[in-house]
Amino acid sequence: MLSSAEVLPFPVERDSEVGEENRLRYRYLDLRRGPLAERIARRARLANLVRTHMSGRGFLEVQTPILTASSPEGARDFLVPSSQYPGEFYALPQAPQQFKQLLMVGGIDRYFQIAPCFRDEASRADRSPGEFYQIDLEMAFATQEDVFGEVEQLMEAIVSGMSDKTTSTPFPRLTFTEAVDRFGTDKPDLRFGLELVDLTGTVGGRTELPMFAEAISAGHVIRALRVPGGFDRPRKWFDAFGEDAKKAACTGTWLQLDPAGVKGSLARRLSDEEVSSIVAAAGAGSSDAVLVAVGPRSKVSGLLGERRQRIGRELGMADPGRLEFVWVVDFPMFERDETTGAWDFAHNPFSMPQGGLESLQSSDPGEILAYQYDLVCNGIELSSGAVRNHRPDIMEAAFAIAGYGPERIRTSFPSLWNAFHYGPPPHAGIAPGFDRILMVLEEQANIREVIAFPLNQSARDLLMGAPSPVSDVQLRDVHLKVVPPAP
RNA sequence: GGACCUGUGGUGCAGCUUGGAGUGCACGCCGGCCUGUCAAGCCGGAGGACGCGGGUUCAAAUCCCGUCAGGUCCGCCA
Numbered sequence: 001m002l003s004s005a006e007v008l009p010f011p012v013e014r015d016s017e018v019g020e021e022n023r024l025r026y027r028y029l030d031l032r033r034g035p036l037a038e039r040i041a042r043r044a045r046l047a048n049l050v051r052t053h054m055s056g057r058g059f060l061e062v063q064t065p066i067l068t069a070s071s072p073e074g075a076r077d078f079l080v081p082s083s084q085y086p087g088e089f090y091a092l093p094q095a096p097q098q099f100k101q102l103l104m105v106g107g108i109d110r111y112f113q114i115a116p117c118f119r120d121e122a123s124r125a126d127r128s129p130g131e132f133y134q135i136d137l138e139m140a141f142a143t144q145e146d147v148f149g150e151v152e153q154l155m156e157a158i159v160s161g162m163s164d165k166t167t168s169t170p171f172p173r174l175t176f177t178e179a180v181d182r183f184g185t186d187k188p189d190l191r192f193g194l195e196l197v198d199l200t201g202t203v204g205g206r207t208e209l210p211m212f213a214e215a216i217s218a219g220h221v222i223r224a225l226r227v228p229g230g231f232d233r234p235r236k237w238f239d240a241f242g243e244d245a246k247k248a249a250c251t252g253t254w255l256q257l258d259p260a261g262v263k264g265s266l267a268r269r270l271s272d273e274e275v276s277s278i279v280a281a282a283g284a285g286s287s288d289a290v291l292v293a294v295g296p297r298s299k300v301s302g303l304l305g306e307r308r309q310r311i312g313r314e315l316g317m318a319d320p321g322r323l324e325f326v327w328v329v330d331f332p333m334f335e336r337d338e339t340t341g342a343w344d345f346a347h348n349p350f351s352m353p354q355g356g357l358e359s360l361q362s363s364d365p366g367e368i369l370a371y372q373y374d375l376v377c378n379g380i381e382l383s384s385g386a387v388r389n390h391r392p393d394i395m396e397a398a399f400a401i402a403g404y405g406p407e408r409i410r411t412s413f414p415s416l417w418n419a420f421h422y423g424p425p426p427h428a429g430i431a432p433g434f435d436r437i438l439m440v441l442e443e444q445a446n447i448r449e450v451i452a453f454p455l456n457q458s459a460r461d462l463l464m465g466a467p468s469p470v471s472d473v474q475l476r477d478v479h480l481k482v483v484p485p486a487p
Numbered sequence: 488g489g490a491c492c493u494g495u496g497g498u499g500c501a502g503c504u505u506g507g508a509g510u511g512c513a514c515g516c517c518g519g520c521c522u523g524u525c526a527a528g529c530c531g532g533a534g535g536a537c538g539c540g541g542g543u544u545c546a547a548a549u550c551c552c553g554u555c556a557g558g559u560c561c562g563c564c565a
Contacts (some may be wrong), residue, residue, distance in 0.1 A: 007498065011497095018499075061559095071565095074565045457558060457559085
């Protein structure tokens with residue numbers, strides 16, 4: 001006998017259901033059950049495939065530091081105290097963003113790396129807390145089109161090498177505005193239609209109903225969403241829509257196309273003609289329902305987009321066997337803070353504004369678009385990238401709109417600022433999420449399913465017991481004192 | 488920072504709405520029998536203060552409050 005075993009905490013038969021807490025606590029037993037181990041093996045295959053493909057395309061794999069400097073933008077950093085320098089800290093990189101741009105300045109014209117990224121932020125089903133990996137890449141003298149071409153080739157290689165699914169290039173594109181208007185989100189799941197319908201200029205413009213008339217004079221929008229077969233959904237479901245609308249400072253109403261006649265909170269308040277024009281606009285038929293939301297554009301879209309996604313899932317409209325890639329382009333460069341009214345960067349402050357310096361100087365900040373793009377697949381944001389702003393003068397102008405003086409760039413991003421004074425090439429890049437790609441390929445709803453030893457939702461490692469207290473000696477070594485939070 | 492869902496023998500669940508003896512299902516475990524195996528079959532058995540603390544009640548797994556743990560979402564994620 002080589003080894004013995006106590007009674008296992010859960011059965012290791014591959015099809016047995018086990019609570020996730022136990023699976024994480026006894027990850028080595030979960031691996032024995034098979035499916036997880038198979039996904040981890042496919043993860044290795046994906047890594048090999050990416051390296052082979054990218055190297056073949058002339059990209060150089062460069063490893064960048066794990067211990068680096070804290071950077072003021074983005075998520076909260078993980079900090080590593082220095083024993084040599086009391087009160088000073090390394091930070092784990094949230095992404096190798098600045099390093100890869102410095103590589104561009106250094107003449108490494110095509111860079112890639114399967115890069116570890118660390119962010120101290122709350123998790124989601126598709127967002128691993130703490131750490132995750134990106135297929136980070138950057139290209140000198142490249143346009144948005146060049147980046148799209150490379151990524152489409154990479155994704156085709158991945159899909160054909162890792163699955164029996166198919167995809168065709170070029171991937172379709174939506175502008176940010178189109179995506180939000182038609183699907184209610186900047187990461188639409190295009191495996192099913194069910195688009196939002198705008199009623200502002202049609203029904204809204206003709207009705208006497210005060211709710212609609214007032215909305216239009218306030219610059220708000222009226223939009224509708226068909227609920228297939230939804231006429232007999234419970235009253236509670238429609239009420240919940242109304243309540244969620246209220247929370248979002250909108251009004252949510254609905255029509256139910258009961259075979260016996262039209263019901264719903266909106267039916268009584270509109271003429272037959274108005275009801276039928278809404279029904280027609282929404283493309284609804286007998287036994288459907290129609291949700292109608294009134295309010296500020298982004299809130300209405302978000303509200304209906306959330307319902308669209310939920311309905312699609314409930315009705316099984318999204319074929320799990322399909323991959324629907326889409327580029328979302330033309331993100332706004334700036335957005336207004338809702339409370340202060342001040343302009344701030346909508347996304348990456350180092351993206352190149354479309355129209356360059358001239359548009360910064362002459363356009364309304366709200367109208368300026370960035371060369372900033374996302375790759376979305378099946379409703380999951382796989383990737384985010386941009387043509388970078390490599391011009392110090394354009395940087396200063398952009399930061400000025402966001403209310404920052406030139407010293408802000410110099411003090412917050414000194415290495416990039418300095419480097420960009422020595423002839424930086426124009427460059428562009430993107431960073432597809434490695435774990436997320438695998439998650440989509442493996443048809444997994446949770447990112448932990450493609451990670452060998454994931455943290456749980458609350459960023460705890462149930463297997464190793466991290467995070468954990470450390471000894472007083474260790475704390476003294478790094479010049480730290482723990483101050484418990486006030487109760 | 489917030490909302491919601493879940494917590495019942497080793498595992499996965501049902502029971503909770505409408506309070507009335509810890510009752511049930513499937514798997515596992517222990518013992519016995521049978522057997523040419525391949526997810527075996529039959530018989531018997533052990534194992535649970537229903538996450539924890541408080542409250543309401545004659546009576547709490549069940550209702551209320553708090554707390555802890557796990558999950559989903561909002562905020563957050565340049």
